[in-house]
Amino acid sequence: MNFSRYLIRRLGYSIFVLIGLSILVFMIARLVPGDPARAALGPRASEEAVEQLRSRLHLDQPIYVQYFYWLKSLFQGDLGESLFTRRPVIEDIKEFLPATLELAIFAGILMAFFGILFGVISARYSNTWVDNLIRVFAYLGIATPAFVVAIILLLIFGMYFEVFPTIGRLSAWIDAPPKITGLLTIDSLLTGNFAAFFDALKHLLLPAISLSLGGLFQEARITRSSMIENSKKDYTYSMRAYGVPERVVISKYLFKPSIIPTISILGLDFASLMGNAFLVELLFNWPGLSRYGINVMLRKDVEAIVAVIMVLGVVFTVVNIIVDIIVAYLDPRIRLVEKGE
Amino acid sequence: MKEVLLDIKDLQVHFRVYGGFLKVLNGTNMRVYSGEKVGLVGETGCGKTTTMKAVMRILPKPHGITPEGKIIFKNKNVLSLKTQEIERLRRNEISMIFQDPTAALNPVFTIGEQLLDVFRYSKKNDGLKGKTLKQMAVDSLRAVALPDPERILASYPIQLSGGMRQRVCIALALANQKQLLIADEPGTSLDVTIQDQILRLIHRLAEERNMAVILISHSLGVIREWTERVYVMYAGSMVEEATTPKLFSQPLHPYTQALMECVPRLTGMKTNEGIPGRIPDYFFPPTGCRFHPRCPKKMAICQEEKPPFYQIDDNHQVACYLYKGES
Numbered sequence: 001m002n003f004s005r006y007l008i009r010r011l012g013y014s015i016f017v018l019i020g021l022s023i024l025v026f027m028i029a030r031l032v033p034g035d036p037a038r039a040a041l042g043p044r045a046s047e048e049a050v051e052q053l054r055s056r057l058h059l060d061q062p063i064y065v066q067y068f069y070w071l072k073s074l075f076q077g078d079l080g081e082s083l084f085t086r087r088p089v090i091e092d093i094k095e096f097l098p099a100t101l102e103l104a105i106f107a108g109i110l111m112a113f114f115g116i117l118f119g120v121i122s123a124r125y126s127n128t129w130v131d132n133l134i135r136v137f138a139y140l141g142i143a144t145p146a147f148v149v150a151i152i153l154l155l156i157f158g159m160y161f162e163v164f165p166t167i168g169r170l171s172a173w174i175d176a177p178p179k180i181t182g183l184l185t186i187d188s189l190l191t192g193n194f195a196a197f198f199d200a201l202k203h204l205l206l207p208a209i210s211l212s213l214g215g216l217f218q219e220a221r222i223t224r225s226s227m228i229e230n231s232k233k234d235y236t237y238s239m240r241a242y243g244v245p246e247r248v249v250i251s252k253y254l255f256k257p258s259i260i261p262t263i264s265i266l267g268l269d270f271a272s273l274m275g276n277a278f279l280v281e282l283l284f285n286w287p288g289l290s291r292y293g294i295n296v297m298l299r300k301d302v303e304a305i306v307a308v309i310m311v312l313g314v315v316f317t318v319v320n321i322i323v324d325i326i327v328a329y330l331d332p333r334i335r336l337v338e339k340g341e
Numbered sequence: 342m343k344e345v346l347l348d349i350k351d352l353q354v355h356f357r358v359y360g361g362f363l364k365v366l367n368g369t370n371m372r373v374y375s376g377e378k379v380g381l382v383g384e385t386g387c388g389k390t391t392t393m394k395a396v397m398r399i400l401p402k403p404h405g406i407t408p409e410g411k412i413i414f415k416n417k418n419v420l421s422l423k424t425q426e427i428e429r430l431r432r433n434e435i436s437m438i439f440q441d442p443t444a445a446l447n448p449v450f451t452i453g454e455q456l457l458d459v460f461r462y463s464k465k466n467d468g469l470k471g472k473t474l475k476q477m478a479v480d481s482l483r484a485v486a487l488p489d490p491e492r493i494l495a496s497y498p499i500q501l502s503g504g505m506r507q508r509v510c511i512a513l514a515l516a517n518q519k520q521l522l523i524a525d526e527p528g529t530s531l532d533v534t535i536q537d538q539i540l541r542l543i544h545r546l547a548e549e550r551n552m553a554v555i556l557i558s559h560s561l562g563v564i565r566e567w568t569e570r571v572y573v574m575y576a577g578s579m580v581e582e583a584t585t586p587k588l589f590s591q592p593l594h595p596y597t598q599a600l601m602e603c604v605p606r607l608t609g610m611k612t613n614e615g616i617p618g619r620i621p622d623y624f625f626p627p628t629g630c631r632f633h634p635r636c637p638k639k640m641a642i643c644q645e646e647k648p649p650f651y652q653i654d655d656n657h658q659v660a661c662y663l664y665k666g667e668s
Contacts, residue, residue: 235447238439238446241437241514243432245428
């Protein structure tokens with residue numbers, strides 16, 4: 001009924017979040033010790049040249065003025081120039097973001113699908129050996145950092161068995177599909193290039209598994225416990241008591257309320273997934289934004305750092321908006337009840 | 342003699358917990374004749390709902406305890422029915438209204454979705470189509486005196502008031518012609534005027550459909566007004582059974598007497614003493630008569646053996662050694 005009102009309010013909150021994020025990130029980047037102009041020009045540049053660059057980048061102005069310059073150019077689609085690649089940051093992002101998005105989306109799908117699947121199986125067979133096995137793996141999966149999983153997978157499937165490629169997004173002998181979305185799997189499907197599709201998928205698998213494992217088992221645990229909790233609720237018994245078959249009771253009346261908490265957590269797990277991507281992309285030599293992010297950070301490339309973090313922040317915010325919309329769609333209690341009513 | 346519809350014989354329900362069993366139902370007996378209105382009264386936690394859930398075979402499963410004893414419904418033992426048979430039984434013969442209407446409705450599905458599913462699966466073999474089913478859902482909401490059924494079908498439980506939810510629950514429970522309705526404290530969570538409306542509604546529907554009703558209630562007033570015969574339950578078994586007027590004019594079991602003492606009077610004559618103590622621990626239940634630790638008239642034998650039912654007259658029996666000589 002008030003779904004559109006809920007949406008507008010939700011989007012309004014996100015704008016505040018993004019403004020807050022931009023201020024925070026900008027401040028942190030500018031307060032890092034060291035002089036970016038000096039770093040860019042090297043130790044041998046003359047004081048005058050450094051001074052010139054400083055004034056060109058508005059580095060000699062008060063920090064809030066710098067922020068507004070930056071905000072203004074942000075709205076013009078100008079994120080400044082990377083001192084590391086010597087080209088507009090926006091170009092770098094256009095090049096590297098799709099790779100990270102593809103990886104993160106694929107990992108997110110694995111996380112949601114298998115997380116919920118394992119959770120349902122675990123709940124359905126709770127306290128049997130199946131459940132116990134899943135729970136042991138869940139502890140391992142949650143406790144092991146993504147980069148450790150990545151190294152183990154690389155060693156087993158990349159080095160020892162050599163069944164999966166360990167580097168990059170596509171094998172050298174495969175023709176890359178033309179760039180449409182920048183996501184290789186989707187572009188190759190759109191152009192009907194199945195060889196490229198399967199090759200890209202093979203490249204995706206190991207890094208995506210490494211990234212998704214922690215969140216995946218988190219989802220499984222939450223799904224399991226909410227299913228078990230809801231199975232004791234009267235509404236489960238009542239549908240059963242009115243002759244609705246067991247399979248419908250479980251797959252419909254128990255499943256839907258039980259995955260709502262899982263989906264809410266999914267948004268947060270997606271954030272930690274993006275964070276883990278920094279190391280995992282490095283390990284798999286994945287030409288994505290996170291690997292680019294590490295490079296620019298090590299070089300104190302301020303414009304690029306701010307842009308990378310902003311972009312990741314926007315991605316995270318958008319993912320959480322989507323998650324909130326799905327949750328509100330599934331749960332009328334969120335959508336229909338306004339605060340203070 | 343009227344036809345026996347439901348006959349519960351020596352029902353035992355135990356729950357496995359850490360380190361042992363909760364011996365909740367301890368030889369429960371109950372008989373319901375067709376078209377009759379029977380009351381079931383007792384303190385919270387004495388096993389009323391557990392008994393009824395056993396009849397519907399919807400006891401919580403994970404502990405893997407099958408109830409012992411017999412629940413005979415129309416010559417079939419409910420406890421030994423196969424899954425399909427029990428589903429058919431729930432669709433067409435026995436139904437239950439749950440204690441809390443808010444908890445009994447799924448919060449994330451519309452009323453229509455839930456009501457239509459109940460019709461869909463119970464009418465599956467009749468080959469009825471969506472439109473007919475929807476008309477049946479609308480009619481069922483009209484039957485429980487809900488205005489504007491179309492709007493209610495499209496609503497979620499949170500959009501309805503407590504009284505409306507309770508009516509929706511009754512519509513769900515009575516989706517088909519049933520022979521026995523178990524009403525577990527209907528309207529207890531609502532205010533007294535709404536509760537009265539709900540009880541009237543149940544009474545009217547039961548009369549129209551010639552349906553037997555088991556009315557569970559804490560409230561002796563409700564029991565007295567709406568039932569013909571009463572069972573009094575304490576800690577997992579029946580302690581007294583009589584026709585309603587008889588029970589209220591001549592309560593025999595010390596527990597029944599104490600229960601009646603507890604009813605506050607509108608005239609405010611005296612303060613009630615209440616029943617000392619509380620429902621026993623089902624992990625270590627008292628031996629013999631489970632009421633003996635709280636009983637003002639206990640004797641030596643009460644601690645040793647569970648008292649059998651003594652038939653006082655045609656329609657009054659009591660499980661208490663005080664009446665050993667009178668049967």
